[in-house]
Amino acid sequence: MLKMKVADLSKFFGKIAENETVYLPVDTKEGASYKKYEDGMVMSEAFNTTRSAKDFFFPQVENIVDFKVEDKKIEILDTHEAVKDFVIFGVRACDYKSFEILDRVYLLQEPVDQLYKERRDHATIVTLACQKPQETCFCHVFDDIDAGNPGGDVTSWIFGDDIFFKANTEKGEKLIALVKDLLSEGDDKPVEDSKAAVKFMLDRLPIKDIKLSELKKKELLDKFNDPVWNELSEACLGCGTCTFNCPTCQCYDVREFNTGKEIKRFRCWDSCMYKDFTQMAAENSRHTHMQRFRQRFMHKLVYYPENNDGIFMCVGCGRCLRSCPIHMNIVKVAKALGGDK
Template sequence: MIYQIKTEKLPQLLERLAAAQELCLPVEHKGQVDFASWTPKAKVRLDVCNTARSAKDFFFPQGERLVSFRMEGRQIQVEAPQMEENPFVIFGARPCDVRSFQLLDRVFLSDPVDRYYENRRRRATIVTAACLEPEETCFCGNFGIDPVRPQLGDVVIWTAGDTLYWESLTEKGEALTAQGGELLEALSEEPEALTQAQDGARAIHERLPFGHLNLQAISSRDWREVFEDPIWEKLSKSCLGCGSCTYVCPTCQCYDIRDFDTGHGVERYRCWDSCMYSSFTQMAHGNPRTTQKERFRQRFMHKLVYFPQNEEGLFSCVGCGRCLNKCPVSTHMVKVIQELGGKQDV
């Protein structure tokens, strides 16, 4: 069922939801929009297409303590951190980011299950904001994502004119809808204004500059041939190895685990790592990827070849466009796809 609320009443709805559980949504702070907890003074920016950082931080934070070891005489006490139990809502994540959760699930929820990740996934309710006004760098449609009518998350919302439309997809979504109470007005049928807004948005998505890449051109090639393609030498020459692309990417999931001596024990932390760094996968006997070409190739081979090989054809990119905006030398996913033969079909 579709519900509606005038956007002028949205602050009331957000306040009500935030009273029931933590509510996180895109908020502008010092000129940058990122997910943050709602407060009455928060500058909410549901109109912004991509937050600077992706929404993966909710489930896979940049750094976290995994366990502590404390010395008591000759005994070692092992202390696991307290698992949170409070539910929370991610309000206004874009379809590409919500799809990235499904890709991360395949990594963190497969055997052995990552209990830290699983705990956060279980506690979250996701409100997906359909993209009626995409950015020129968006190319999610290439990966089977419907940005206009996404079937992703627990609730889908559309903002058209002075109205926000709301549709619940799951039991969690129904529970959140119930919290909205009389603020959410139930509609007997889909309103014409919403259909028109969706049709208009589809026409915009159709015309996006990278909306029709030919991924089949990569999938159909033998992986060894892709591995040996001269484009890796050519494109990696400009790569600075800064890792920006991996830090903003919603599907990158490499991490490092380090122990820190606190003087009376050890704290074990996990933090994001980047396959673009020269120290990545450094081992006692050395490093298996000693050149930037090898590191650069690994990142893109993983997303475009290895992940699909292992995960029923799913690419490990959701077309969010963040790496297009952030790479200081414009050596990004679209450029790699195009160079590998996947240039625009139309």
């Protein structure tokens, strides 16, 4: 275990920034947000960022290609910019787990999404163990998420005035080698104390009684046809806030925009809560708002786990609990479907 004074973090970021871009959570008026490190920047002490870290790999909007059309001639303009190595510092356990969920969609099945892959390949992820989970956090209901020991290329823990680091991968070793002059040997005791302290808090958070394994016991059609969907979806505004804030939502649309000089083909996040989502020429497969609402939660709680070794498409980050204007969220849905037995 290596350690450093928390007060030396700016030297740590500065040293890494000499070689590659570093992003860290900083306080903004919209809450904590990832920003590119610049001299004097101070890391946020918030328990997590308002927007998730998925933006690094799956940005809200990205250009794919441009076309120039002149009479009957079409010229294809490659707009791709090569991604350089970068470091994301301070990723929490829930958001780190969300990368695995996105990987299963974009990397681990054909066709591999090359835009996503390039960013994943160039990123070094430094996680930060949680110290102050909030009452909306429920990562602890998932067996494979450990807020006190989040993983990543490097895991870090803040305890008192010190920050501890443990490299877990080759990329992590390389990063630690860059800053080795700032680090000294530390013993494991403070890190073990930090893990125990966060576990103590997680065990006392209000959302601990959902048992998602109970959902798996119901037949798929019983869940699909459960009359509770009508009641649950009634107040939903279909605003899509929950999907945009969610670190595991990964649906997108591909559109084109004529600037007058060229046509830009871009992809942008989409939401299954929207009426025109997966709109086809003939019609839309989901006609009612209830069907769209059901799709979002069935995808997260039933379809994705059925196709991905039982892994739920939720990491308990609590963003949907904090942001929904009508206070609907996945915890309420899971409980209504029998996940609180």
